[in-house]
Amino acid sequence: MIDDAGNQLGVMTPQEALKIAQQQELDLVEIAPTAKPPVCKIMDYGKYQYQQSKLDRVNKSKQKKIDTKGIRIGFRTETHDLEVKKAMVEKFLQKGQKVKIEIFLRGREKAHQDLARTNLENFIKIITVPFITEQEIKKYPGGFNTVIAPKV
Template sequence: MRDGLDPGQSGRRGEEPSPSEVDPHRPGEDAIRPPFDRTEREKTQRVNDQIRISPVRVVGADGAQLGVIPTSKALELAREADMDLVEVAPNERPPVCKIMDFGKFKYEQKKRTTKQKQHQVQVKEIRVRPKTGDEDIRVKVKKARDFLEHKDKVLVNVLFRGREMAHIEEGRRVLDEVITALEDVAKIEKPPAMEGRRMTAIVAPR
Protein backbone atom coordinates (compact mmCIF):
# COMPACT_ATOMS: atom_id res chain seq x y z
CA MET A 1 0.00 0.00 0.00
CA ARG A 2 1.55 3.28 -1.19
CA ASP A 3 1.05 6.88 -0.06
CA GLY A 4 -1.53 5.86 2.51
CA LEU A 5 -4.14 4.85 -0.07
CA ASP A 6 -6.81 2.39 0.91
CA PRO A 7 -6.75 -0.87 -0.99
CA GLY A 8 -10.17 -0.10 -2.49
CA GLN A 9 -9.04 3.25 -3.95
CA SER A 10 -7.49 3.80 -7.34
CA GLY A 11 -3.72 3.75 -7.38
CA ARG A 12 -3.48 7.04 -9.38
CA ARG A 13 -4.16 10.45 -7.90
CA GLY A 14 -6.63 12.74 -9.69
CA GLU A 15 -8.28 9.88 -11.57
CA GLU A 16 -11.93 10.63 -12.51
CA PRO A 17 -14.44 8.46 -10.67
CA SER A 18 -16.19 5.83 -12.73
CA PRO A 19 -19.88 6.34 -13.65
CA SER A 20 -20.84 3.81 -11.01
CA GLU A 21 -19.19 5.98 -8.33
CA VAL A 22 -21.12 9.16 -9.26
CA ASP A 23 -24.03 10.02 -6.97
CA PRO A 24 -27.11 9.82 -9.25
CA HIS A 25 -29.04 12.17 -6.95
CA ARG A 26 -26.51 15.01 -7.24
CA PRO A 27 -27.41 17.39 -10.11
CA GLY A 28 -24.71 17.85 -12.68
CA GLU A 29 -24.00 20.58 -15.21
CA ASP A 30 -26.58 19.18 -17.61
CA ALA A 31 -29.35 18.92 -15.02
CA ILE A 32 -32.59 20.63 -16.01
CA ARG A 33 -33.30 23.57 -13.75
CA PRO A 34 -36.89 24.50 -12.88
CA PRO A 35 -38.21 27.54 -14.76
CA PHE A 36 -37.62 30.88 -13.07
CA ASP A 37 -40.83 32.27 -11.72
CA ARG A 38 -41.16 35.78 -13.12
CA THR A 39 -43.95 38.10 -12.09
CA GLU A 40 -45.31 40.12 -15.01
CA ARG A 41 -44.85 43.82 -14.50
CA GLU A 42 -48.13 45.59 -13.92
CA LYS A 43 -49.20 47.59 -16.92
CA THR A 44 -49.85 51.25 -16.24
CA GLN A 45 -52.07 53.69 -18.07
CA ARG A 46 -50.11 56.40 -19.88
CA VAL A 47 -50.98 59.96 -18.92
CA ASN A 48 -49.83 63.36 -20.23
CA ASP A 49 -46.08 63.38 -21.05
CA GLN A 50 -45.95 59.57 -20.80
CA ILE A 51 -47.79 59.48 -24.15
CA ARG A 52 -44.94 59.45 -26.66
CA ILE A 53 -46.70 58.42 -29.88
CA SER A 54 -48.09 61.08 -32.22
CA PRO A 55 -50.63 61.80 -33.60
CA VAL A 56 -53.53 60.56 -31.46
CA ARG A 57 -57.31 60.54 -31.77
CA VAL A 58 -58.70 62.83 -29.07
CA VAL A 59 -62.03 62.78 -27.24
CA GLY A 60 -62.93 65.91 -25.31
CA ALA A 61 -64.00 65.99 -21.67
CA ASP A 62 -67.63 66.30 -22.85
CA GLY A 63 -67.31 63.28 -25.15
CA ALA A 64 -66.94 65.36 -28.32
CA GLN A 65 -64.71 63.94 -31.06
CA LEU A 66 -61.78 66.34 -31.59
CA GLY A 67 -60.24 64.28 -34.38
CA VAL A 68 -56.68 63.10 -35.01
CA ILE A 69 -54.19 65.75 -33.92
CA PRO A 70 -50.52 65.93 -32.83
CA THR A 71 -49.99 64.80 -29.25
CA SER A 72 -48.38 68.15 -28.38
CA LYS A 73 -51.59 69.93 -29.41
CA ALA A 74 -53.70 67.44 -27.43
CA LEU A 75 -51.57 68.08 -24.32
CA GLU A 76 -52.02 71.81 -24.81
CA LEU A 77 -55.82 71.41 -24.95
CA ALA A 78 -55.76 69.31 -21.78
CA ARG A 79 -53.68 71.90 -19.91
CA GLU A 80 -55.97 74.72 -21.05
CA ALA A 81 -58.90 72.78 -19.55
CA ASP A 82 -56.86 72.16 -16.36
CA MET A 83 -57.21 68.42 -16.97
CA ASP A 84 -55.13 65.44 -18.06
CA LEU A 85 -54.63 63.68 -21.38
CA VAL A 86 -55.22 59.96 -20.77
CA GLU A 87 -54.55 57.13 -23.23
CA VAL A 88 -57.73 55.03 -23.16
CA ALA A 89 -57.25 52.81 -26.23
CA PRO A 90 -53.51 52.22 -26.78
CA ASN A 91 -54.00 49.38 -29.28
CA GLU A 92 -55.97 51.48 -31.75
CA ARG A 93 -54.16 53.14 -34.65
CA PRO A 94 -53.87 55.96 -33.94
CA PRO A 95 -54.30 55.49 -30.16
CA VAL A 96 -57.37 57.06 -28.58
CA CYS A 97 -56.83 59.60 -25.80
CA LYS A 98 -59.37 61.44 -23.69
CA ILE A 99 -59.17 64.74 -21.87
CA MET A 100 -60.30 64.15 -18.28
CA ASP A 101 -59.56 64.61 -14.60
CA PHE A 102 -57.38 61.52 -14.15
CA GLY A 103 -57.50 61.58 -10.34
CA LYS A 104 -61.29 61.65 -10.35
CA PHE A 105 -61.35 58.96 -13.04
CA LYS A 106 -59.20 56.58 -10.97
CA TYR A 107 -61.34 57.20 -7.88
CA GLU A 108 -64.57 56.42 -9.72
CA GLN A 109 -62.95 53.42 -11.41
CA LYS A 110 -62.03 52.01 -8.02
CA LYS A 111 -65.59 52.48 -6.78
CA ARG A 112 -67.00 50.68 -9.81
CA THR A 113 -64.64 47.72 -9.34
CA THR A 114 -66.49 46.54 -6.24
CA LYS A 115 -69.84 46.78 -8.02
CA GLN A 116 -68.67 44.82 -11.07
CA LYS A 117 -68.43 41.60 -9.07
CA GLN A 118 -72.16 41.76 -8.37
CA HIS A 119 -73.23 43.06 -11.78
CA GLN A 120 -74.54 40.59 -14.36
CA VAL A 121 -73.66 41.75 -17.85
CA GLN A 122 -76.65 42.34 -20.10
CA VAL A 123 -76.90 43.09 -23.82
CA LYS A 124 -78.74 46.35 -24.39
CA GLU A 125 -79.94 47.43 -27.83
CA ILE A 126 -80.04 50.69 -29.74
CA ARG A 127 -81.74 50.94 -33.12
CA VAL A 128 -80.91 53.27 -35.98
CA ARG A 129 -81.87 53.60 -39.64
CA PRO A 130 -79.73 54.36 -42.71
CA LYS A 131 -81.24 57.87 -42.79
CA THR A 132 -80.98 58.60 -39.05
CA GLY A 133 -79.95 62.24 -38.61
CA ASP A 134 -76.91 63.54 -36.72
CA GLU A 135 -78.92 64.75 -33.72
CA ASP A 136 -80.69 61.41 -33.33
CA ILE A 137 -77.35 59.62 -33.63
CA ARG A 138 -75.96 61.73 -30.77
CA VAL A 139 -78.95 60.76 -28.63
CA LYS A 140 -78.42 57.06 -29.43
CA VAL A 141 -74.69 57.33 -28.69
CA LYS A 142 -75.37 58.94 -25.31
CA LYS A 143 -77.78 56.13 -24.45
CA ALA A 144 -75.23 53.50 -25.52
CA ARG A 145 -72.53 55.25 -23.49
CA ASP A 146 -74.74 55.03 -20.38
CA PHE A 147 -75.18 51.29 -20.93
CA LEU A 148 -71.43 50.77 -21.38
CA GLU A 149 -70.55 52.78 -18.28
CA HIS A 150 -72.80 50.39 -16.33
CA LYS A 151 -70.71 47.55 -17.82
CA ASP A 152 -73.40 46.25 -20.16
CA LYS A 153 -72.79 45.30 -23.78
CA VAL A 154 -74.58 47.14 -26.57
CA LEU A 155 -76.13 45.66 -29.70
CA VAL A 156 -76.18 48.32 -32.42
CA ASN A 157 -78.97 47.45 -34.84
CA VAL A 158 -79.39 49.15 -38.24
CA LEU A 159 -82.84 48.38 -39.68
CA PHE A 160 -83.45 48.43 -43.44
CA ARG A 161 -86.93 48.84 -44.90
CA GLY A 162 -88.14 48.61 -48.48
CA ARG A 163 -85.78 50.24 -50.95
CA GLU A 164 -83.23 50.98 -48.23
CA MET A 165 -81.79 47.52 -48.94
CA ALA A 166 -80.37 49.01 -52.13
CA HIS A 167 -78.26 51.40 -50.05
CA ILE A 168 -76.59 49.15 -47.50
CA GLU A 169 -73.52 51.41 -47.51
CA GLU A 170 -75.60 54.16 -45.87
CA GLY A 171 -76.49 51.84 -43.01
CA ARG A 172 -72.83 50.86 -42.63
CA ARG A 173 -71.86 54.54 -42.50
CA VAL A 174 -74.30 55.17 -39.63
CA LEU A 175 -73.12 52.04 -37.80
CA ASP A 176 -69.45 53.04 -38.14
CA GLU A 177 -70.28 56.54 -36.90
CA VAL A 178 -71.85 55.12 -33.73
CA ILE A 179 -68.92 52.75 -33.08
CA THR A 180 -66.35 55.51 -33.63
CA ALA A 181 -68.16 57.79 -31.17
CA LEU A 182 -67.88 55.05 -28.51
CA GLU A 183 -64.21 54.16 -29.07
CA ASP A 184 -63.07 55.64 -25.76
CA VAL A 185 -65.40 53.43 -23.68
CA ALA A 186 -66.06 50.41 -25.90
CA LYS A 187 -64.35 47.73 -27.95
CA ILE A 188 -65.86 45.75 -30.82
CA GLU A 189 -66.91 42.27 -29.71
CA LYS A 190 -68.86 41.33 -32.85
CA PRO A 191 -67.92 43.15 -36.08
CA PRO A 192 -70.65 44.60 -38.31
CA ALA A 193 -72.50 41.96 -40.34
CA MET A 194 -75.75 41.65 -42.27
CA GLU A 195 -78.48 39.48 -40.75
CA GLY A 196 -81.48 39.44 -43.06
CA ARG A 197 -82.80 43.01 -43.31
CA ARG A 198 -80.61 44.35 -40.54
CA MET A 199 -76.94 45.08 -39.96
CA THR A 200 -75.68 44.47 -36.43
CA ALA A 201 -72.58 44.87 -34.31
CA ILE A 202 -71.92 44.32 -30.60
CA VAL A 203 -69.62 46.51 -28.53
CA ALA A 204 -68.46 45.70 -25.00
CA PRO A 205 -67.09 47.90 -22.20
CA ARG A 206 -63.32 48.44 -22.13
Protein backbone atom coordinates in the same frame (compact mmCIF):
# COMPACT_ATOMS: atom_id res chain seq x y z
CA MET B 1 -58.24 3.13 -2.11
CA ILE B 2 -59.67 5.84 0.18
CA ASP B 3 -62.48 5.32 2.67
CA ASP B 4 -65.40 7.69 3.36
CA ALA B 5 -63.47 9.46 6.15
CA GLY B 6 -60.59 10.26 3.77
CA ASN B 7 -58.15 7.71 5.20
CA GLN B 8 -55.94 5.81 2.77
CA LEU B 9 -56.56 2.06 2.85
CA GLY B 10 -53.77 1.09 0.46
CA VAL B 11 -53.65 -0.77 -2.85
CA MET B 12 -56.15 -3.63 -3.32
CA THR B 13 -58.02 -5.48 -6.02
CA PRO B 14 -61.35 -4.12 -7.31
CA GLN B 15 -63.17 -7.12 -5.84
CA GLU B 16 -61.80 -6.42 -2.34
CA ALA B 17 -62.70 -2.74 -2.66
CA LEU B 18 -66.27 -3.56 -3.75
CA LYS B 19 -66.62 -6.02 -0.88
CA ILE B 20 -65.55 -3.35 1.67
CA ALA B 21 -67.94 -0.80 0.09
CA GLN B 22 -70.86 -3.26 0.22
CA GLN B 23 -70.12 -4.08 3.87
CA GLN B 24 -70.36 -0.35 4.71
CA GLU B 25 -73.46 0.00 2.44
CA LEU B 26 -71.71 2.69 0.39
CA ASP B 27 -70.64 3.10 -3.24
CA LEU B 28 -67.19 2.62 -4.77
CA VAL B 29 -66.34 5.59 -7.01
CA GLU B 30 -63.29 5.82 -9.27
CA ILE B 31 -61.78 9.28 -8.68
CA ALA B 32 -58.60 9.19 -10.77
CA PRO B 33 -58.85 6.54 -13.52
CA THR B 34 -55.64 7.63 -15.26
CA ALA B 35 -53.43 7.27 -12.17
CA LYS B 36 -51.28 4.17 -11.73
CA PRO B 37 -52.90 2.39 -9.91
CA PRO B 38 -56.38 3.99 -10.34
CA VAL B 39 -57.66 5.78 -7.22
CA CYS B 40 -61.07 4.81 -5.85
CA LYS B 41 -63.06 6.18 -2.93
CA ILE B 42 -65.82 4.70 -0.82
CA MET B 43 -68.67 7.21 -0.48
CA ASP B 44 -72.42 7.71 -0.60
CA TYR B 45 -72.70 8.75 -4.24
CA GLY B 46 -76.25 10.10 -3.91
CA LYS B 47 -75.15 12.38 -1.06
CA TYR B 48 -72.13 13.48 -3.11
CA GLN B 49 -74.33 14.36 -6.12
CA TYR B 50 -76.68 16.35 -3.89
CA GLN B 51 -73.80 18.34 -2.37
CA GLN B 52 -72.38 19.05 -5.83
CA SER B 53 -75.74 20.29 -7.15
CA LYS B 54 -76.12 22.48 -4.06
CA LEU B 55 -72.63 23.90 -4.61
CA ASP B 56 -73.42 24.52 -8.30
CA ARG B 57 -76.58 26.46 -7.37
CA VAL B 58 -74.65 28.62 -4.91
CA ASN B 59 -71.91 29.33 -7.47
CA LYS B 60 -74.48 30.14 -10.17
CA SER B 61 -76.26 32.62 -7.90
CA LYS B 62 -72.95 34.37 -7.18
CA GLN B 63 -72.20 34.87 -10.88
CA LYS B 64 -72.75 38.34 -12.25
CA LYS B 65 -75.15 38.29 -15.20
CA ILE B 66 -74.22 40.76 -17.91
CA ASP B 67 -77.17 42.27 -19.72
CA THR B 68 -76.98 43.11 -23.39
CA LYS B 69 -78.76 46.34 -24.24
CA GLY B 70 -79.92 47.10 -27.74
CA ILE B 71 -79.87 50.33 -29.73
CA ARG B 72 -81.58 50.54 -33.13
CA ILE B 73 -80.67 53.18 -35.65
CA GLY B 74 -82.55 53.87 -38.84
CA PHE B 75 -80.86 54.38 -42.19
CA ARG B 76 -81.91 58.03 -42.31
CA THR B 77 -81.50 58.89 -38.61
CA GLU B 78 -80.52 62.55 -38.23
CA THR B 79 -77.55 64.00 -36.32
CA HIS B 80 -79.39 65.01 -33.14
CA ASP B 81 -81.06 61.62 -32.86
CA LEU B 82 -77.66 59.97 -33.30
CA GLU B 83 -76.31 62.12 -30.45
CA VAL B 84 -79.16 60.93 -28.21
CA LYS B 85 -78.49 57.29 -29.15
CA LYS B 86 -74.76 57.86 -28.58
CA ALA B 87 -75.47 59.16 -25.06
CA MET B 88 -77.55 56.06 -24.34
CA VAL B 89 -74.78 53.75 -25.58
CA GLU B 90 -72.18 55.56 -23.46
CA LYS B 91 -74.43 55.33 -20.38
CA PHE B 92 -74.84 51.58 -20.88
CA LEU B 93 -71.08 51.09 -21.37
CA GLN B 94 -70.31 53.08 -18.21
CA LYS B 95 -72.67 50.78 -16.28
CA GLY B 96 -70.65 47.81 -17.56
CA GLN B 97 -73.29 46.47 -19.96
CA LYS B 98 -72.79 45.14 -23.46
CA VAL B 99 -74.54 47.01 -26.25
CA LYS B 100 -75.89 45.57 -29.49
CA ILE B 101 -76.10 48.32 -32.09
CA GLU B 102 -78.36 47.66 -35.08
CA ILE B 103 -79.03 49.67 -38.20
CA PHE B 104 -82.22 48.49 -39.83
CA LEU B 105 -83.18 48.92 -43.46
CA ARG B 106 -86.69 49.17 -44.87
CA GLY B 107 -87.89 48.78 -48.43
CA ARG B 108 -85.69 50.54 -50.96
CA GLU B 109 -83.07 51.31 -48.30
CA LYS B 110 -81.94 47.69 -48.70
CA ALA B 111 -80.44 48.64 -52.06
CA HIS B 112 -77.90 50.90 -50.26
CA GLN B 113 -76.28 48.39 -47.92
CA ASP B 114 -72.83 49.90 -48.37
CA LEU B 115 -74.11 53.27 -47.09
CA ALA B 116 -75.84 51.57 -44.15
CA ARG B 117 -72.61 49.82 -43.16
CA THR B 118 -70.75 53.14 -43.42
CA ASN B 119 -73.39 54.83 -41.24
CA LEU B 120 -72.97 52.15 -38.57
CA GLU B 121 -69.16 52.45 -38.71
CA ASN B 122 -69.43 56.25 -38.37
CA PHE B 123 -71.79 55.90 -35.40
CA ILE B 124 -69.33 53.58 -33.67
CA LYS B 125 -66.49 56.06 -34.28
CA ILE B 126 -68.30 58.88 -32.42
CA ILE B 127 -68.62 56.86 -29.18
CA THR B 128 -66.15 58.38 -26.70
CA VAL B 129 -66.29 55.79 -23.89
CA PRO B 130 -63.54 53.15 -24.27
CA PHE B 131 -64.95 49.87 -25.55
CA ILE B 132 -63.99 46.64 -27.27
CA THR B 133 -65.81 45.14 -30.23
CA GLU B 134 -67.10 41.70 -29.26
CA GLN B 135 -68.77 41.02 -32.59
CA GLU B 136 -67.69 42.66 -35.82
CA ILE B 137 -70.28 44.33 -38.04
CA LYS B 138 -72.42 41.53 -39.40
CA LYS B 139 -75.21 41.55 -41.97
CA TYR B 140 -78.58 40.11 -41.05
CA PRO B 141 -81.81 40.15 -43.14
CA GLY B 142 -83.02 43.51 -41.83
CA GLY B 143 -79.71 45.37 -41.88
CA PHE B 144 -76.42 45.27 -39.95
CA ASN B 145 -75.48 44.82 -36.31
CA THR B 146 -72.48 44.73 -34.00
CA VAL B 147 -71.90 44.10 -30.30
CA ILE B 148 -69.59 46.24 -28.18
CA ALA B 149 -68.60 45.84 -24.53
CA PRO B 150 -66.90 48.16 -22.03
CA LYS B 151 -63.12 47.95 -21.78
CA VAL B 152 -62.18 46.41 -18.45
